[in-house]
Amino acid sequence: MEGEITLATYPQPNIRQLVKNNTDLVIAAAILGIVLLIIIPLPPLALDIFLTISITLSLVILMITMFTTEPLQFSIFPTLLLVTTLYRLSLNISSTRLILGEAEAGKIINGFGQFVIGGDYVVGAIVFIIITVIQFVVITSGAGRVSEVGARFTLDAMPGKQMSIDADFNSGLIGEDEARERRRKLQREADFFGAMDGASKFVRGDAIAGIVIIIINIIGGITIGVLQKGMDVMTSIQTYTILTIGDGLVSQIPALLISTSSGILVTRASSDASFGADLAQQFLNFPKILFVVAGVLFVIGLIPAMPGIVFLTLAGALGFWGYTLLNDKKKQEVYIQQEDARRQVQEPHEPENVLHYMETDPLQIQIGYNLIPLTDERSGGNLLQRLASVRRQCAVEMGIYVRPIRIRDNLQQPPNQYTFIIRGEEIESGELMPDHFLALNPTGQEINIHGIPTTEPTFGLPAWWVTQDQQDRVEMSGLTVVDCPTVLVTHLTEFIKKHAHELLGRQDVKELIDVVKEKNPAVVEELFPDLMSIGEIQKVLQNLLLENVPVKDIITILEALGDGARVNKDLDFLIEKVRHSLARSICRSLLNNENKLQVITLHPNVEKMLSDSIQPTQLGSYPVLEPGLARQLLNSILKTVEKAMGRGYAPVLLCSARLRLPLKRFIVRQMPATAVISVNEVITDIEIEAVGTVVINEN
Template sequence: MKVRDLFILVGIIGIVLMMVVPIPIPLLDVLLIINITLALTILLVAMNTKEALQFSIFPSLLLVTTLYRLALNISTTRNILSEAEAGQVVDTFGGFVANGNIVVGFVVFLILVIVQFIVITKGSERVAEVAARFTLDAMPGKQMSIDADLNAGLINETQARERRSKIEREADFYGAMDGASKFVKGDAIAGIIILIINLLGGLIIGMMYHDMTLPEAAATFSRLTIGDGLVSQIPALLISTSAGLIVTRASSDGNFASDIAGQLLNYPKLLYVVAGTILVLGMFTPIGLGATLPIGGLLIFAAYKMQKNMERRQEEEQQFEEEQQIEEVRSPESVISLLQVDPIEFEFGYGLIPLADTQQGGDLLDRIILIRRQCALELGIVVPVIRIRDNIQLKPNEYVIKIKGNTIARGELLLNHYLAMSPGVEDDSVIGIETTEPAFGLPALWIDEETKDRAELSGYTVVDPPSVVATHLTEVIKKHAFELLGRQETKALIENVRESYPALVEELIPNVLSIGDIQKVLVKLLREKISVRDMVTILETLADYGTYTKDPDVLTEYVRQALSRQITQQFAQGDESLKVITVGPALEKKIAESVQQTDQGSYLALDPASTQTIFHRLSEQVGKVVQAGQQPVILTSPTIRMYLRQLLERTMQDIPVLSYSELEPSVEIQSMGVVNL
């Protein structure tokens, strides 16, 4: 056994012996001073711990110190009643606090006991009880969190073991503190009882055994009783305060003093308000400035110094962050971040910064939110977050739209002008800067504020620059929506359906089709500007036909037929009739005969001469429809629709190609031309 362990063991045994063995008065003085020293040490340690587990011995130490204090109480009581003397320490405390007035000393002692018993001890006991209860209730959740982090690879087995051990020690500590707080409560009660015994017993023994008169006995034993009570209750107050600090401390990076300085004094502007209030109190009340001016001035000086220190720390932190960023750029790992490509980017020159700056009235960010909502309603997909940034390499009034890092569209704006598009009949009085409307490529003019009213009266369509950008961005997103839908985005759409239709999703995935197969079908629909918002119908159709074929082209045709009502309403645009360009029997037969079947699927194999002839005949009919002011729509049979679409993919990709099976029987079809060979 080490000397330290032997010393502690002997000390515990000595505490028990003190209760039955008389202690010489000089030794008793030393033991009382040790009691005060120990209480101060415990208080300071409690104030400097960062978390409760750093002082995990406190519950056991609380028991030992309470036992030691009670042993001293018994020893001093024995000396007071037997010899009418308890040593220099007790006599000094009694005489100093009473200051010659026994009643004052007695009242001070009672106040001290009441403060400890009702305020500190009661509060510490309640906090310890609640902390123990919540710590025990939170243990299962913390254990599950550790297991989740371990399974995810965020921590290793050693770290998981350490965290579990910490949780167990926290539960043991707060459970022990809940019980140990009862020692402090019992000690306060014992102090009151010992006070009464010393006072009444002293009066009786003083008059019967020490031949004292009643006033002499009252003065002597009252002073000794008060001194004994103060000598025991002051350390008890310090230790109960330590218990309160321990159980109310939350884990932090600093001790009690640093937390006070960092949190309570972290608002220097509020100290100015406090200082002003104190000074007003001194000026307009009988208190006077003599007492309030020094305090107010000290608060103002402290607030000024703290504000300067905070500004200096902020500058140092900003400089440190800049240095860290420079180091990150220099480090080899920083290259990894450059591999990330944003799905959609909107870059603009410095002259267009007011569009995005809300302080200058720019509402581009709000418009982009509306664009994403509009695309969700019209296309049925969630458009990724659009990255907005300025680019000094662009012209001041130029902007570009990028998808996956590639420039898709660009345009120029004049912020203090309006874009006016002619209704077809030019008005020579409307003068402006000639340009091209970026979204649809129509000829237009940039006009100033004075010309705006005249242009609107002449039938021109007049829009402001933010609307031009919003329209252009919307059309680009709609046109390239199929590029934004990957497997991850498809999975998110499917999970949204799973919440309401779990049986459908469970049957389809992965038994019938994979997420990749479904994504290919959705992409083909979006490529032809068919909304995928009705995911339930799409997945139902894929579940029905996915068992027969995995060909995404064939599955897409089945889905289009299932969406016939949606497609009819989309292209009929509310009219009872649909004006179309029909494909003649000879052309249908030629395309059908040119289809080649392979193991990888089917494809159209037309000779160049026939392909050129088809393009020429289609261009003629499309030109006639456009001149008539109608949207050209090509109508063909279901068997060749997808092959004709493949043929027109590069040259006429904006012209819809429909089949008879994709139209509702109730819609009236008007042929505005026939394409034949």
């Protein structure tokens, strides 16, 4: 309609949503209100409301504990126990104020008193005392003891459980997130039982306070009724005894329910079902037991002094129940057999999911059946724990994240053999002799050893397998003696260092960059993804690892890539740029015991020849030489290196920056362990010692 004005409407505030969004403030205000109940006098109607809330809350807590499947599902219970105890004590103070001041405490307290006493004050007092004793002596004491023992056993078992989690993680049975969640759950479980041990003391104190309050109310009430209110003695006793016992019952019944809840919670073992479901299932698992109990009841019912009708009726009911359960169990077994047979003949068969067969582990160890005890903690094997230390060592020394190493037994390989497998391909292997020790001769002197000759798998050194009773004598001879797990772990550590570039995947690089980004976002945002991709960063890191250059200083590496990628995105250029940034650590790792860098240089003619022969390809720059000349140059480099090593040197090849990477690629197949550095990578504060020069003999 023309000229009509529409007013904007705004949603009215939702009280429920407002409370839900401010639950913490509501709870804090409620606890503060509990404290105020101690100070502010309450009228009888308000006291009735708060007592009803107390009974309701205790029933809710009891029902929650009946339906929890493990204690941590109700981990707030220790704190809630303290709050409810404070709430009941504050109501006790309010009711005491009304009883002594006005001889009135509301309908709930009066109703409980009249119903329980029934005209007999002695009976009422005894009932109250019995309830208090049950709570204090039986339930509270037992729950506290269970909490104490549970806390102690949980703390004592924590190291073993943590080792079990590490073993599952290292063997690949669980992932990193699940392992972290299990450790957190284990810590929460220990904290819960410790808190329950302390919280049970509040309930015990509450029971004692209830008895004291009852005594004070009765004595004080009778005194006030006679002296101040002018009542006769019997009227005063009747009035204040009813109110006092009613007040005690209203307080102790919720306390009894909550104490029972705490006992149920701490005695519950972890299960997939609630208490009621477990009780029904486990009671009904043995129907034959009901026949035995029915027979015993039947015999008791035949005794003349016993109420035969009760026992015989109950015996008949149990017998009928057992017969019904037994028939149901047989029908269920027949049904299961029929379902299994039907599934076996069902056509067509559902297609098998073969995708998991296509997955390969980055690193896997296969062991023969004789080596299986090395992984069994129950028989003293500690290999799984030591694999975790290998992964930590690789992270500290090389800066790489080695994913959990899966160990599998392979009955098709020799029983004492282990094999290292990278992405499904067997790379290296070795043999161990369980219950033996490997003796190594570091001095090289000839020693007569009564052992089984072998070759040390890591470095190919001569060694001997000796028994445990020979260990002390062999060590006194100057030999190094190690056990089987140490041999395998040492071999694995060197294997990972040698093949670290193969184990570093793009997902690993992505996770590494994400870790750096948390604390150094500027370093990552400048480089990735605008200047370089994950794959390009991976290639640089792989080339560094291929030459045994650690990548743990990842921030320096990323900063160097960020500077270099703006100038030139050629992979060889970026690798040399990063190596120049890591020059100090590279040089330090190549120094000898005298802090000298022992180098082999190239004759100027050789260096010029190589520089002129460099040709760029899609896989990088390589020197392209005539085959005969290339073989002659390789032999010359090899002889020079061997000659220097024969004189006790550990030399590296020194050349120009342009030639360094092509020269490394030229010699890598013949001399993979020989390091090649450029002049730009030599820092100024180290001493260089030339121990040889590569020349080509002219024929």
